Amino acid sequence: MAKALNGPQGHFNGKIGKLVFYMLNGVPVVRLIGRPGKPSKAxxxxxxxxxxxxxxxxxxxxxxxxxxxxxxxxxxxxxxxxxxxxxxxxxxxxxxxxxxxxxxxxxxxxxxxxxxxxxxxxxxxxxxxxxxxxxxxxxxxxxxxxxxxxxxxxxxxxxxxxxxxxxxxxxxxxxxxxxxxxxxxxxxxxxxxxxxxxxxxxxxxxxxxNGQKPTKEELHNQYKYESVKERFDRVAKMYLDQCKGTNSEPTNNKAFRHLQKEYEVLKEKLDRTPGKPG
The missing domain is CATH 2.60.40.10 (Immunoglobulins)
Incomplete structure (x- = not known):
């Protein structure tokens, strides 16, 4: 609920629907709130x-x-x-x-x-x-x-x-x-x-x-990236082999769809994980 502290023509203070009204450094401000969707890469x-x-x-x-x-x-x-x-x-x-x-x-x-x-x-x-x-x-x-x-x-x-x-x-x-x-x-x-x-x-x-040295956070990110990359490389090989038909596993069953989903999830995770060498 918002309050009209300065009358009906004044600035509101509080929440109305998905809008929040407040003062910032003496200036009336309004912003939109709500549950955000999945964030884009940008x-x-x-x-x-x-x-x-x-x-x-x-x-x-x-x-x-x-x-x-x-x-x-x-x-x-x-x-x-x-x-x-x-x-x-x-x-x-x-x-x-x-x-x-x-x-x-x-x-x-x-x-x-x-x-x-x-x-x-x-x-x-x-x-x-x-x-x-x-x-x-x-x-x-x-x-x-x-x-x-x-x-x-x-x-x-x-x-x-x-x-x-x-x-x-x-x-x-x-x-x-x-x-x-x-x-x-x-x-x-x-x-x-x-x-x-x-x-x-x-x-x-x-x-x-004393030059540039890796921080604790950078070392942690490098370890995390390498762990995800190792898992992704294994899954990618199995997935791509099945897509090319280089093994006897069928490509239209539940196991393949699960493998495909894991491949896509790991690929996206790797793309968003800091710590990539170079």
């Missing part, structure tokens, strides 16, 4: 891109809130919406069901503030040394900009953010890590934010450390 691909993007961005919510917050001001969207939209369109590689993040194309903040030159990153026995040219533009007070750094660990899908690790004028900072963390794959980003919070720079990808 729908599954869209769900997969959303899942990969959300899983990645979900580890760095505070950074994203600052990085896209200024863009979201005065609109019906929030920082997470903007970041999700960008990364779904520009920072994914591969085809469904093997969709991954392209870390070199990740942008964790967007703005007009200038970034520093001569950005460098060095791994030491105790952590990461990050440096930049501390020169600033006279009269624009860029010297007291805050330095923001994000370090993402794909293997564990975790992130560590540093939202005010240094000032632009310092020209360098140090991030301490345990030995185990220093051996993991790391993807590092930097951005600059004005002291009054009214400006922010585009983030810059500082690079990858």
């Amino acid at each position: 729908q599954l691909a869209n769900h997969s891109t959303m899942s990969v993007t959300s899983r990645f961005l979900g580890t760095m919510k505070d950074f994203i809130k600052l990085g896209y917050g200024l863009q979201a001001k005065g609109t019906t969207r929030n920082a997470h919406n903007l970041a999700t939209s960008y990364h779904k369109k520009h920072a994914l590689i591969g085809e469904y069901p093997n969709i991954k993040i392209d870390y070199s194309k990740v942008v964790l903040s967007e703005g007009t503030l200038s970034v520093a030159e001569d950005l460098k990153i060095v791994k030491t026995e105790a952590g990461l040394e990050i440096s930049w040219n501390p020169d600033f533009q006279q009269g624009k007070r860029n010297y007291d900009d805050s330095v923001m750094i994000m370090v993402h660990f794909p293997e564990s899908n975790t992130s560590r953010d540093y939202l005010n690790i240094a000032r632009r004028s310092e020209g360098k900072c140090f991030l301490g890590f345990m030995e185990q963390q220093l051996e993991q794959q790391m993807e590092v980003y930097i951005a600059f934010r004005s002291a009054d919070g009214e400006q922010i720079s585009d983030s810059v990808y500082l690079g990858n450390l």
Whole structure:
């Protein structure tokens, strides 16, 4: 049941039939609900891109809130919406069901503030040394900009953010890590934010450390894919042999129809199972 809180000419709040009315960031919204049918491959691909993007961005919510917050001001969207939209369109590689993040194309903040030159990153026995040219533009007070750094660990899908690790004028900072963390794959980003919070720079990808390594999820998907493929290959051989008439089994009985159904189900499952080599 929906309620007309502002009278018969106002916006409803609640459910009417298959429609749900509600407010989103001060804007009246209505959407259709109902039992969905079997999703198409295009729908599954869209769900997969959303899942990969959300899983990645979900580890760095505070950074994203600052990085896209200024863009979201005065609109019906929030920082997470903007970041999700960008990364779904520009920072994914591969085809469904093997969709991954392209870390070199990740942008964790967007703005007009200038970034520093001569950005460098060095791994030491105790952590990461990050440096930049501390020169600033006279009269624009860029010297007291805050330095923001994000370090993402794909293997564990975790992130560590540093939202005010240094000032632009310092020209360098140090991030301490345990030995185990220093051996993991790391993807590092930097951005600059004005002291009054009214400006922010585009983030810059500082690079990858320790190379790319398979995550636990990727290893699990590879094992699952290989298991399905092994079963499919066996069933496919039996099915295709009977279709070609290379054995004495008839092709119009219940056993054959069952084999045909299993072949079709496994073929579709294999097509939708992530973890395919290459």
